[in-house]
Amino acid sequence: MAGTNGVVVVGCGPTGLLLAGDLAQAGVPVTVLEKRPPGISNLTRAFALHARTLEQLDMRGLADELESLGRPMTRLGLFDGLTLDLSGLPTRFPHVLVIPQYEVERVLQRRAREAGAEFRYEAEVTTLTQDASGVTVLGRGMEPLRAAYVVGADGMRSAVREAVGLPFPGRSVIRSVVLADVRLSEDPPDLLTAGTTGDAFALLIPFGDGYHRVVGWHRSHDVPDDAPLDLAEIQEIVRTALGRDYGMRDPRWLSRFHSDERQAPSYRAGRVFLAGDAAHVHSPAGGQGMNTGLQDAANLSWKLAAVLQGRAAPSLLDTYNTERHPVGRTVLRSSGTLIRLAMANRPWTRALRSTLTTLATNFPALRRRALHQVTGLAYSYGPGPLTGKRAPDIPLPGNTRLYEALRRGNFVLLTQGPHEAADRPHLTTSEWGGPTTLLIRPDGYIAWAAKSPSPTKLEEALLAHMGPPDHPTRTS
Structure with missing residues (x-):
């Protein structure tokens, strides 16, 4: 059984990989547990890195490589013709980088391995036991592990969160969202093509390998996640939302899922922490999910290293929850507002959407505030004029x-x-x-x-x- 001077990270997604890489580079022993077999899956939902996340990756020497693998987009379309121009953002990265999550995972995993993180696959956590000096981790396909701290970055159905008894209150905001990877006979007009009618919305995102990821929803197709799905249903949704299906064909993968809004009441239970989707989930509107999880990891990693290496009191770890929980709550609310406005089909909700579009169009300060929030540049950890604020790249x-x-x-x-x-x-x-x-x-x-x-x-x-x-x- 391992000693209690290190950290066990549960989950091999972007959040867990960034955290593991940071800890390993700081000289902290770290073991990553993942219940899946080895390998990077391309069946992922996230496709965007926002400006503040790119800045965090730049602080790790990774942003330039990821920029070379993705495609920057300087305009973010929402609804009713409302478009946010990112080109004036006060950052080295005045854009959204369209890049599949699996590319981000590949780069982060390589960094963590090179820094010395240990990976154990097909290891499914079932039980956690805490005492004054550490945490014992038990599970299937693994020997017992002992660590000073455990971080659950194991997604919405987090075994770590369940093991420590933290609830995950919330509700489904939208059901029967469809996903597919398809080829297109015609090129869409934009890098990221999106449209909504109130009864349907669709999003087309290029993989870069000849396939596009389709995300779609139709109000009349409210069925369970395990209901059969075929290409004809995807085509109908896309034609309703976008006016055409761009010759959609040759699907290599089809799936349904439901989008929840949930947040754990605390991101900490003793020596156990939650990060990413294990701590908060929200609608995909605004593409903030992977970004919020990566920034959770960036906040927590240096604090764990400082405490474990005797450079800070254990109370520093309390600031992870006090700083990141309000951010998660704000993201949940803002993304929820965006998806509800996009789905608006009643006269009063459409009128509200039209009014908000007009305000954002005519008032630059309001538009700038919304843009800085979506891209993560607006968040801070202190009330003062400087303390707790994001430091620009001086x-x-x-x-x-x-x-x-x-x-x-x-x-x-x-x-x-x-x-x-x-x-x-x-x-x-x-x-x-x-x-x-x-x-x-x-x-x-x-x-x-x-x-x-x-x-x-x-x-x-x-x-x-x-x-x-x-x-x-x-x-x-």
């Missing part, structure tokens, strides 16, 4: 920038000139031209800010956020 001396400096997994201290702070092994320092001294967290958010602080004040801030310079490595 240019630094030596022809580098902040997000490159964050690739070491360290805090980054930006000062206006030479400083007298004690050296710390997990701190990267640099001068910059701004008016404020900034301490940036490993996930790219501002931990502390002050104008011209004294050496004493600076040292106090470093001590508060990073612990003493010479800390003992310990397990918690």
Whole structure:
């Protein structure tokens, strides 16, 4: 049985893979458990990386590779002709990157393996037992594992969430959504082609291998997930929503699913954490699912590493729930609003949609706020003008920038000139031209800010956020 100085991550999707890679790169022993056989499946639903997620991936040196594998889209169409222009976003990534989830998983899995994460497949978790020093993980197809902490990133039907007794309240927002991978005889007009009539909606997304993923729904086809599905039903839905089916043919995969809105009341139960779809699920509107899970992982990973390596008190882990739970709740509400507006078929709901479209079209501030929320740039973890806010990718001396400096997994201290702070092994320092001294967290958010602080004040801030310079490595 393994010792209690590491982390067990349950689930080999994007959330679990990013978390495992971060922990392994930080030197934390990590084991990934996955109940499926080895291999990356192309039967995935997520196809979009938003700007803030791309920034997080840039902090790990992965964004440029993923950009080369996907296709950027600078305009995001919603309904009633409302289009959000992403080209002016204040980021290195002013677009949505259309890329299949399996490509993201492949890159993240390679990184985690190269960093030393251990993978165990066909291992299905059934029981978790916690005590003061760790968690024992039991399951089918696996030997008992002992770890300091466990993270459930095992999806909507999370065995980890069930094992610790956390409820998953909510409801189905839309039933009998259909998925298919098909070839098209005609090219759609846009990279991402979407349409809605109130009674139906459809979305066409290219795989890049000659196939398109179709996502569709029709109000009259409210049937169970296991009801038979054929190409004719898919074609009918697409023609209703888009006016034509673009010569749809040769399906290689067909499926139904229902879209739920659910959120665990807490993302933590003792030494067990939930992330991604295990913690929250919502409608696919806005393409925020995979993005929210990846940002959960980015928030949690550095905190686990800091606590396990003795650089922070265990109470730091409480901030994962206090910071990420409100974000999950907001995403659930915003995506739910989008899907309900897209499905609107009553006169008053269509009038409301038309009014909101007019407001967003005529008021740039409202449109910008919606755009920053969908892309993840708007979220912050603090009420102050700087503390808790997203740090932009600040240019630094030596022809580098902040997000490159964050690739070491360290805090980054930006000062206006030479400083007298004690050296710390997990701190990267640099001068910059701004008016404020900034301490940036490993996930790219501002931990502390002050104008011209004294050496004493600076040292106090470093001590508060990073612990003493010479800390003992310990397990918690």
